[in-house]
Amino acid sequence: MSDTGYGDFEFERRFVARGVPPELLDAAPALIVQSYYLADAGFALRVRAQVSSVPGVDVRSDELTLLERYAEQVDFCAVTVKGPMNGGTRYEAEREIDPLVGVEMVRRGGARVAKVRHSVWLGEDGWVVDVFAGANAPLVVAEVERGGPVTDLAIPDFCVTEVTTDPRFANDGLAHTPYGRWARAWEAELVRDGPRFLQGFGRDHRMTGI
Template structure:
């Protein structure tokens, strides 16, 4: 089983100057409890089902697999709006590392989160100037909690 090692940060709108070509993502949360998160994600025509374990620090187990676009669209259509979110994901390079910058839409418009996936928990990360503060351990910033909810903190424009 794959292990995702990821840190998450609130990003300043200054990062948008580095965001060139993004991918529109729609995520629907099929099931969430203290031990499991199961979601369906649409990225263009690609449909992915993902299971994630609870986070331990910046680590969690993850299983992800593609399903047919028709099945994915049918499944996503059955997820209530209160369990969905929309965002545009950009890939931004900084100090030789790739960051995923998510610019949220809908009720979360104005929220910008930046994530970096690591090879090791103790890996040194050079933070860009557009990073505000780390929210890796703040449950309010989990996508499954953000779906259909109000924004925990608005990113200043």
């Protein structure tokens, strides 16, 4: 639960990322494999298994293979209930559970998604860069989260378009309909319509020279 006065509400913005400078990426990032037992109209029930630090993850491997390969190193698991995204705000209640139980739940059920998570501090914000594995490779999504609405954001140049409100890029959406199935159509859409960034969030600006 958040201690910012907003309870279990999370505030985030998400972007498709291209050409992230290698020096910003962790040598030993976190590996996350999560399973969605429910994902419908923005509501989701998720179980996450995480290895906090692991080098050399092969993102070409499928989700279950990654879980099995690193199961004994999982050091954090949680069950999370989510509500629909509304303009960068989403209800998200996360509760930690025993890793042994969490791994078995991810192993046994739900639609899975796996990603390698890099953490980096840019300007005044902490960002995560998620490099997706398996059926969602080679998708990379950069995300910033705050304790309140994400306004006046310095957006790095490697963020090519915003997908905060696009359900296709939500993790529950990617678990059930992986990026690899519709990447070509989306790329054509991006060329046709151009990049998009949410309006009404103060004075966003581009962060150059990264």
